[in-house]
Amino acid sequence: MTVNATIGVLHTIDTTGPGGAETVFRQLATGLDPARFRSVVAITGEGWLADDLRAHGVTPVMLPGGRRRMSVRYLRALVGLIRRERIDVVQAHLFGTAVYASIAGLLTRRPVVATLHGSVDVDPADRVLALKFALLRAGLSAAVFVSDALRDGLAAGGVLPAGRCRRIYNGVDVARYRGIDRASARERLGAGDGEILLGALGNIRPAKDYGVLLEAMARLVDGPQGHRFRLVIAGQPDRHGLHEALLRRRDELGLGERVAFTGHCTDVPGLLGALDAFVLSSASEGLSIATLEAMAAGVPVVATRCGGPEEIVSHGETGWLVPAGDPAALATGLARVAGDPDLSARLAASGLARVRAEFSLEAMTGAYAGVYEQALARNGSCAPAPGWLP
Template sequence: MQTAANPAIPVAVSGMTPAPRRILMVVDGRYPATGGAEMQARLLSAAFSREGHSVRVLVPHLEPERPRRETIDGVPVHRLAYPRIKGFGAILLNLRFAAYLLRHQHEFDAIHIHMMHNLAGAAGWLRPWIRPTLTVKVSGAAEFQGGILDPSLRHKLVHRLLNAGAKRADAFQCISRYTLEMMRGAGYPAAKLHHVPNAVDCARFARRGETAGTLRVVFVGRHVAVKALDVLLRAWATVRRPAGAQLVLAGDGPERARLMTLAETLGLADSVEFPGLVHDVPALLATAAAYVQPSHQEGLPNAVLEAMAAGLPVAATRISGHEDIIVEGDTGLLVPPGDPAALAGALQRLLDDAALREHLGQRGAAYVATHFAIPVVLARLLELYARPHSPVRPA
């Protein structure tokens, strides 16, 4: 039988207890926030702290209502102030970030930057003068479409400078096979590329059996074009739904109003819910019979991993990210992207077959617990942080 296991991801954690590390987590954006990179940085920071490591989070000061310093989940957060002036502000932020690293470098053993963006490039240029190891996480679409890794923008001076700096990092955390392949194509050294996925707090998504009652199919995420929720609505309109069956599109975004109008137009007002942002995702998933992710593109979707951890069967598109975690008929169902008929067929199978839902849910939960649980990912990251490196010498 085909399995979703990837040899680059260990299935067990070594019994050796690593020495406590002093870790600086850098998030190139708002913090805390609901974005995948920000939520993953928060999850890892708290988990490392609970394991006895010393962790600090460093972010730009993007929200005036937030203090320059605070503690979140028991982890200190420092925010760098800078003028919000397009172009000039980014330069000053990079300079302040560089000064911070040079001034505080002896307080850390490892620096982990959670997006391949401006701060990753700035840190790379500093690599000859800083002692901690430097790891950069590469998530996916945001970096390769409009970001510093966008192939169509490589000729631009700023992108060339940022990439040249970033290549000096010691290791790159590629969360999916797609990001690994794209980094190779961008000329990054293969020896520095490591397939280490996002982590899932499996304890928050306790395995539960399906409860009797209304069948609910759930999606959680931003309402943006790349999530293809219009395709999902068109698929749902053709599904032979049991009485009372509901499609729940949790989240918000620029597409939400258009999607609500489309649902009305398709005659789905009574069978589609738009609850907005949901803060207790485990509670929402506990009400569901299945999860659906119709995206055109993903990095490694936390929402799908969480749904699988909760024991839900998943119908998703056959794209990178989904293919990293779902095997057709074993840990979920895969369909071509942008195909309402195929997606409707997968949803129909899940609604009609309780035994299939139970099988996929059990297999998916076991797979996530084995490969994406916090202890597994922490162990892999500690390996990256401790990797010997040959510091880049200044020219």
Template sequence: MTACRSICFYTPSTDPSGMGAHMVDLIAEFAGTADVALMMRPTVGGRRLLDRAAELGARTVELPSPRDPGFSAVVSDSLVTSPADVFHCHVGTGCEDWDGVRLARRAGCPAVVQSQHLPYLVSSPRKRRAFHHAIEEVDRLIAVSEGLRRTYSRIGVPPERLTTVPNGVAPLADRIGREAARAALGLDPRQPVVLTVGRLTHMKGQWHLVDAVPGLLGRFPDLAVVLVGDGPLREALEKRAAGLGVGGAVRFPGHRGDARQLLAAADVFVLPSRHEGLPLVALEAMEEGLPVVGTRVIGTEEVVEDGVTGALVRAGDPAALGAALARLLADPALRRRQGDAGRRRYLAGFTRERMARDTAAVYESVLRGALW
């Protein structure tokens, strides 16, 4: 896959979520051809990723908090003991701690690459200046979608320093099927099911999905709307559903390690986000053969082809979201047609293998420049 002898993945995030899954997917692709390491903090989410990386054959380095006096020594000593050709940092908005990147440069890593997983939507001039100062140590920035890349171009990142490598996901290896997935969620085999997966946060927009449910129940009285995931808005969302009189139809199974397998329970997948980078869960739903109803926001609009693989609606519009879901719930043939088209779209452009190949090309480009 890559001629790099060694790659060190690093994130300062304490809750890497989809970004962490992206990193593990790259580790899975590269571990057979290069010495691969993962550096991150062993938080609850971080621990899961460190353990998975170790299972894949990667060397893992558990980091203390960047505020810990020993942080620099742990990073530097690891890079001296096991030098990396490529140090690949992964961040969300770009506002996280940057010490890992600076330490990698000081340790002499020939290529320092950074993936941006969320669009730059920060308005503070001070934070913008801090961002530009921080990326002085980075050879190349990778944007996970074209729309995301444009947000960094708008704040003055030179185009030659930005490369777009769209996200990809691996095919699901252990499917359990519709009946088992519904049983696992306590759903009736015959009822219509709309499902979403993600942290329960303002960014993911589940509030608008809950607000669409009363209208949907008028047409589909036995509908189940399943919000897989947990987060700071769970209690508020549960209260909102109860207040609207739809508490029995809206299900909150919480965080599930088998979330991807549970996609098989759905008739329609929905992603009501306010913004994204490039949503892995939409790719997973397409790989499962589900039509996807999403919002017309950065990332999602590059995944969902409106009217072909699902539907795109304005963010923050429960009525439009409900109408798009109703069209699909009422038409099994349309669901099958759009679900099949989504799977073909996934296979053509959003596989893990393609993502890893394009990422390796970025590594090689930077390393060639480092040798000149």
């Protein structure tokens, strides 16, 4: 334990954002009770996450990049930081960082908690995947999953000990989404009177399945109310050609004037406040912070059954669920919700109530605080390991 009787927590991740994992990373690093915890933040480079941390009063420590197959330099820097800052618990995010943190925890005899945010972070074709899971089993005090579906999928078959696996839902700051000027928000997006504005929020990557969303939008536009529908997709473009392919497909479907890709969103409450319905078209989701944000903003949600969303949305009660990978079903769901004001209002109100009750930021940080204290209690002595990796 540190000399001032607070628990020193090192928060570390090897991506720079933007994204859901990076958002949770910052929320946790800045949201723990300062009377009980002292947070140190270590990341691997400049970018959205570094800027967001600084905007919240946190100066990150920069470590040499660790996304290579194995970087001794990164590991040495991580171990040195743990010792120098007298860290009591290491909190890692994402699978790759969890592997490094597990080794560092073994070398320093510090408990390690790792949060896994999605199955796409684990490559089944990785030739050393079994070794990585072995390191996690040896070094982790607790593995946190953001949904039951993710825990059941990644921890299946005993690759991680069930007794060390926890589910902690992501949380959102509901107060951030209050008092949005809807008229101004719609005006900024160019939404006209009588238009039905749909919106999706998430970086451009395969798991979001935006191709299915474009196909669904084409069906909506061909319908009896087609002239009223518009779609905004807000997310950072990828670097592998998917964004360009989606733009080409949009134009092939004749949706150039109906679908806008707006890039990374810097005003999420403003975007959500303008929408008539939020849509999640993903093929796979750990949980989906964007869905929680939409519900917190009082926007009705139409989401695919792709893992995490089923734990957020109760079909017909707090939102509308459709099969993943099915453009026709997605279009039908969107038309149903957007075309029925009473249903839309009921789903929005019930969704907001559910987020307030079960997915608050306070609930999330409180649950992590409990995991840290349990990990320290199980770990016993915090005496440092011998000076390996000087």
